[in-house]
Amino acid sequence: MKNFQQNLAKLEAADTQVLGVSMDSPFANKAFADQIGVTFPLLSDWGGDVTHKYGIYVDKYKAARRVNFLIGKDGKILEEQIDKDAIDPTKIVDACQRPKMKN
């Protein structure tokens, strides 16, 4: 999440809203956001319905995998980063800055 925070100005300039999602409670997520200095919303998928719907629930951990989705204004998925690849969001930040994404 910190890596997205560091790139937030670039992403916002490219008309992009960042939303974190986990299966923690909204209150745990707020405390987490404050602790690490994240200013974008960390959404609570309490119960995991959305995590299941996105196909990234891990039964072993009873939690989501680390996955970043870039979703365009038309609602379609433009980029994905999965597991370790999702730690560095450069691919998504770069994709947002392509000229067509700013339209």
Next chain:
Amino acid sequence: MVLCARLSVEQQAKAATPVGLKLGDVAPDFKLQYFDGTDLKDVSLSDYHGKKNVVLAFYVFAFTGG
């Protein structure tokens, strides 16, 4: 056509992303909440339709890593 279709399926299988959603798929809509320090706020993916791109960053647990 059949051959093309089969090749296409095989290529997809090779490049298969290990998550259920592929590039170009429509992201499922949702309504979730976050706590802004005062109130619980609703957020839907459809709020941004036609207005903004959205990065959905799923993470495992709060207070683990960044």
